[in-house]
Amino acid sequence: MSDHIFGASHERDITKNEALSIIAEHGGYGSTRVYGVIAVGDTAGQIVGIKSPQNMAAHAFSRIYVIER
Structure with a gap:
């Protein structure tokens, strides 16, 4: 997992389960x-x-990440 900060946004790698949890909210x-x-x-x-x-x-992903503002 890696974290990157771009200006006011924060990019973070996540797992498939974490992604499903976020989009279900x-x-x-x-x-x-x-x-x-x-x-x-x-x-x-x-x-x-x-x-x-x-x-x-629909796809297999090599990387899943979020950008938080």
Whole structure:
């Protein structure tokens, strides 16, 4: 896990279970944004926003992280 601070935002690596917990919360996509780096396929390396469990299930991720504002 790693932490990075960019201006007023804080980036932190998280587990898949932590990501699912965050996106399950009501309003969880407000100040905390969940992102993943797609691991395989034609879109490998692409960063995508994860807004729902369906988004999470659609891809295998090499990295999952949050940006907290």
